Amino acid sequence: MTDTTPIPAAVEDDHHGDILVELTGEHGEMLVVSGERIPRVVLTRAPGAEVDDHILIGTRDPRHLTLTVDGREATIAPGKGKLRRRSYRVDVRRAGTSYRLVPDSIPSSRLTRNGKHIGDFSSDGDRRVIAEWRDGAAVEPADAAVGYALAAAFGTGGQPMWMMAVDAISTALP
Numbered sequence: 001m002t003d004t005t006p007i008p009a010a011v012e013d014d015h016h017g018d019i020l021v022e023l024t025g026e027h028g029e030m031l032v033v034s035g036e037r038i039p040r041v042v043l044t045r046a047p048g049a050e051v052d053d054h055i056l057i058g059t060r061d062p063r064h065l066t067l068t069v070d071g072r073e074a075t076i077a078p079g080k081g082k083l084r085r086r087s088y089r090v091d092v093r094r095a096g097t098s099y100r101l102v103p104d105s106i107p108s109s110r111l112t113r114n115g116k117h118i119g120d121f122s123s124d125g126d127r128r129v130i131a132e133w134r135d136g137a138a139v140e141p142a143d144a145a146v147g148y149a150l151a152a153a154f155g156t157g158g159q160p161m162w163m164m165a166v167d168a169i170s171t172a173l174p
Contacts, residue, residue: 008020008021008022008127009021009022009126009127009128009129009152011128011129011130011131011148013035013131013144013148014133015133015139015144016035016037016038016139016141016144017035017036017037017038018035018036019033019034019035019038019129019144019145019148020032020033020034020035021033021127021128021129021148021149021152022034022127023056023127027051027058028045028056028057028058029044029045029046029047029049029057029058030042030043030044030045031043031044031056031057031127031149031152031153033145033148033149033152035145037141038141038142038144038145038148039069039070039141039142039145040068040069040070040071040145041067041068041069041070041145041146041148041149042066042067042068043057043065043066043067043076043149043153044065044066044067045057045058045059045064045065046063046064046065046066049061049064054125055081055125055153055154055155056125056127056152056153056154056155057153057154060078060079060080060081060154061078062076062077062078065078067092067094067149069094069095069142069145069146070142072094072095074092074093074094074095074146075092075093075094076090076091076092077090077091077092077093078090078091078154079091085102085103085104086102086103088102088103088109088154089101089102089103090102090150090154092146092150094142094146097113097114097142098113098114098115099111099112099113099143099146099147099150100112101121101147101150101151101154101156103156103157104120105157106157107122107156107157108120108121108122108156108157109121109122109151109156109157111143111146111147111150113143116137117134117137118133118134118137118139118143119131119132119133119134119137119139119143119147120132120134121147121148121150121151121156122151122156122157123151123152123155123156124155125155127152129148129151129152131144131147131148131151
C-alpha cells in the first residue's frame, strides 16, 4: 500500500500570514495551498495522466488539470513549456479575474492580475515558495493563494532563449 500522507511545506507571508503547501495523494496528484487568511486552492492532476518528473504537479496539459479556489472551479491553462521563456507561463481565470505567472528571470516569475504586475515568486520545485509583493499593489487573499499554488506546482524562472541556444551549441561541439 502506498503512503498517502501529505508532504507539507510552510511559508510565512508578510501580508497573508502562514501558508501551507501540501502535495497529497498516492502519486502526488493533488497540490493544496491553505492558510488562515487565504482561500484554499486545490490543483489536481487527473488519474492516469502521463507524469513529467520535472513538474511538481506532474503535467502541463490543461486537459489533465483541475483547479478550485475556495471550492469554486477556475480555468487553468499552462503553456507548453518549450524553447521560449514565455512558453512556461500559466494562466488562470476565476470569477472574472485573470492571472498569469510567467518567468521573467532565471530564478523568478512575475504574477499579474488582469495584466497588472502584483508580485514576484521564486520556487525551486520543492513546494517552498517565496513571494515578494509589489509596493502599492492591492494584493487580495485569492491573489496570494493562486500565486503560491502556481509557483509551487510549476516552479518559477527560466533561462532566456539566447542562453539555451548557447547551451545547445556548446553541447553539440566536440
